[in-house]
Amino acid sequence: MSKFDDFFSGVVDGVKDIAKGDLKSLLDAGREDAEAFLENSKTQLKRWTEKLAAGTLDKEEFTDLVEGRVELAKMFALTQAGISAARIQRFRDKLIKLVIDKAFSIFLL
Amino acid sequence: MSIAYRGARRAFALLAVLAFLSGCAPLISEFNADAYKNATTLKAETLALVDKSGEAYATRRIEVETLTTKIDAAYEYAAGLPANQITAQQWQILRNPEGRLYGSFVRIWRTRGKVGDEYRVEKKAQLAEAYDLIICLEVNKKESKSCSSIAAAGPKE
Known part of the structure; x- marks a missing residue:
């Protein structure tokens, strides 16, 4: 095996290790954050509708919070x-x- | 195909990839300590102001205007950094006077004179989350961290 072949296979092995660490953690963390954001959205929407029904939030406040959540989704993306x-x-x-x-x-x- | 030819082709491909990678412009700006400080400080100041929104807007008008100016300055600072368009867009959404985050909070307080208790609690949490997203991105420019862990470690709502 030539020196260049050693070099080339060393680079390929190294790339695999870097990709396994960095790119896999990118996917895992992204999924974890997306799930947390969606779960928060669900919990908040439920709480706001309960407060709207109870009269502690009015229509304008409720609408503002929901539309604010949409803005937050853009910021999250x-x-x-x-x-x-x-x-x-x-x-x-x-x-x-x-x-x-x-x-x-x-x-x- | 000779071994020498195959080796030369690999070397050329590797060099081409390296030349391409090293010549590329940065995808995103470096971590910036001032930008991080802007976001964390303004988060604390915004949440403190929301706490006061049960009082008459007129008595807090100057504080609101001062904070709005600081948030605008943070946007301008972010927009002026190279390769920092994503963070600048986040600040723009947060500060937009016609938007539904800080802008609508100030609008509702100003037009109604006071903000209701429940709305205040919910809007405070929402604004905290908006700042946390800006903070999370800034931290991730330096090292990989999940946003949930950063928000949990930061100032409480």
């Missing part, structure tokens, strides 16, 4: 998009570092 971008950026940086480190360790030593 932006947060998830930003978190994905940050993780992909970290993945990219690690990948570049991996290739450079592997090249140095195999070709220069």
